[in-house]
Amino acid sequence: MDSPFQRRAFLGCGAAAAAGLLASHWSEAAEAASPGSYLEPAREVPIVADSDVVVCGAGPAGVAAAIAAARAGARTHLIEVNGCLGGIWTAGLLSWILDAGNKPGLMREILAELDRRKASVAYGSSIGYDVEQMKRLLEELCLEAGVAIRLHTRVVAAHCDETRRLRLLVTESKSGREAWTAKVFVDASGDGDLAAEAGCKFDYGREGSGETQPMSMLALLTGIKVDEVAPMVNHLVPGQSGKKNLLAEMERAGVSPSYSGPSLFYLHHDLYCLMSNHEYGVSALDAGAISEATLRARAEIHKQIEALRALGKPWTDVQIVATAEHIGVREGRRILGRYQVSTKDLVEGARHDDAVCRVGFGVDVHSPNPQETKGIRPEGVRAKAYDIPYRALVARDVHGLLMAGRCISGDFIAHSSYRVTGNAVAMGEAAGVAAALAAASDRLPHDVPWSEICGRRDSLARP
Numbered sequence: 001m002d003s004p005f006q007r008r009a010f011l012g013c014g015a016a017a018a019a020g021l022l023a024s025h026w027s028e029a030a031e032a033a034s035p036g037s038y039l040e041p042a043r044e045v046p047i048v049a050d051s052d053v054v055v056c057g058a059g060p061a062g063v064a065a066a067i068a069a070a071r072a073g074a075r076t077h078l079i080e081v082n083g084c085l086g087g088i089w090t091a092g093l094l095s096w097i098l099d100a101g102n103k104p105g106l107m108r109e110i111l112a113e114l115d116r117r118k119a120s121v122a123y124g125s126s127i128g129y130d131v132e133q134m135k136r137l138l139e140e141l142c143l144e145a146g147v148a149i150r151l152h153t154r155v156v157a158a159h160c161d162e163t164r165r166l167r168l169l170v171t172e173s174k175s176g177r178e179a180w181t182a183k184v185f186v187d188a189s190g191d192g193d194l195a196a197e198a199g200c201k202f203d204y205g206r207e208g209s210g211e212t213q214p215m216s217m218l219a220l221l222t223g224i225k226v227d228e229v230a231p232m233v234n235h236l237v238p239g240q241s242g243k244k245n246l247l248a249e250m251e252r253a254g255v256s257p258s259y260s261g262p263s264l265f266y267l268h269h270d271l272y273c274l275m276s277n278h279e280y281g282v283s284a285l286d287a288g289a290i291s292e293a294t295l296r297a298r299a300e301i302h303k304q305i306e307a308l309r310a311l312g313k314p315w316t317d318v319q320i321v322a323t324a325e326h327i328g329v330r331e332g333r334r335i336l337g338r339y340q341v342s343t344k345d346l347v348e349g350a351r352h353d354d355a356v357c358r359v360g361f362g363v364d365v366h367s368p369n370p371q372e373t374k375g376i377r378p379e380g381v382r383a384k385a386y387d388i389p390y391r392a393l394v395a396r397d398v399h400g401l402l403m404a405g406r407c408i409s410g411d412f413i414a415h416s417s418y419r420v421t422g423n424a425v426a427m428g429e430a431a432g433v434a435a436a437l438a439a440a441s442d443r444l445p446h447d448v449p450w451s452e453i454c455g456r457r458d459s460l461a462r463p
């Protein structure tokens, strides 16, 4: 490699030659590319790590996958584009965990630790938590397990060998373009970025129409006294609909929220989480549209809070602590697996021998169409508790790849139910253990029997 001195010399003396080289690349690339595009020259990319398991995305599913894989003995890398672990839990300010009650293992461990740190509050089977405490806890758990964490880094490409086995992924970051090899990969990116780059087929949106649930930006609020707003808070006063009461209050303040079920969650002391916005028809795969939705959503939340403050008591001192760094994306790609969780599974309460977890959360479709309703759209599907089989986490079209979280294999209705974070953690935990076992024994994930994964997972569980 050139020394910095040599490089400076090249820039100084060889600038004209370099400019000539660039110009010839430019004209060759311009000629070879189709109109309106640019043919990027090939370049060498350094392989920066060779691991047993690489996990893409550090949301609830990815963090769980990485911890489980590392605890099961795998050399594990966790790659995340945000500056913190947790995905929607932290960068998204979610503050609310659903469907966690019947999830043992890591989910129970995280809840117990939040409770020990006085950073959570239970409302039946739902749990409110302190976002900042969650950030730190996830970092501690990953580091303690020996997970190598890479933040500020986006997975942008993937390469399979001739047997369709995923061998390598490529990232972009301040360090430039880097390649990472591993024996097994886990896609926990929420949107299925890694699997799509590797060539997996996927579903997106509702079958037929392609419509997707709206995005929502979350915010943390302070400066409100709980006894003064209690009827407007979700799950606080029995017999009261917090959503209806808050909607009426916002309308009294002269604002009509884009989500007609605005929800205020009480976390602790005077900290609240607000979900009061819907961004309709925004593709999770279109950065321009997501940017516009982010700006619109943030402006709407500020407008709502200013209007409430102008009402005076009980809102006189209300303040926005933070709006989410990342707008909440309800759905992205659903990568095709060796099993697809279906609406029929929900209706029948499916049971599987390779059940990763049992989903207790029902169908929850936020209306994709504001002309129909700006709230929850009734889908006429009554869900019974159902199992997610391990096969729904194993990629169908590419070997050596598992999915966990909201990008697993399922249909539109099923996804609206299993996507909540209690399930995402359970899926991540199973995928992480499976990946570690496959890597340690040179098997592909679909060759590892569920009984072995399940046994290893349960042996790792902490009391």
Ligand SMILES: Cc1cc2nc3c(=O)[nH]c(=O)nc-3n(C[C@H](O)[C@H](O)[C@H](O)COP(=O)(O)OP(=O)(O)OC[C@H]3O[C@@H](n4cnc5c(N)ncnc54)[C@H](O)[C@@H]3O)c2cc1C
Pocket: 056, 057, 058, 059, 060, 061, 062, 079, 080, 081, 082, 086, 087, 088, 089, 094, 096, 097, 098, 099, 153, 154, 155, 156, 188, 189, 190, 191, 193, 194, 215, 216, 217, 275, 327, 328, 329, 330, 404, 405, 406, 407, 419, 420, 421, 422, 424
């Ligand atoms: C507005 C909203 C409200 C919700 N309400 C609730 C609720 O109250 N309770 C509940 O339990 N669930 C709720 N959900 C559902 C739940 O939050 C998600 O389905 C959940 O986040 C799934 O976890 P995940 O780990 O699969 O995805 P995510 O949390 O989305 O995590 C994916 C991670 O991957 C990273 N990533 C993405 N692409 C790349 C890439 N190419 N390279 C590197 N990193 C990448 C992201 O930055 C992110 O950190 C809600 C969702 C939304 C959007």
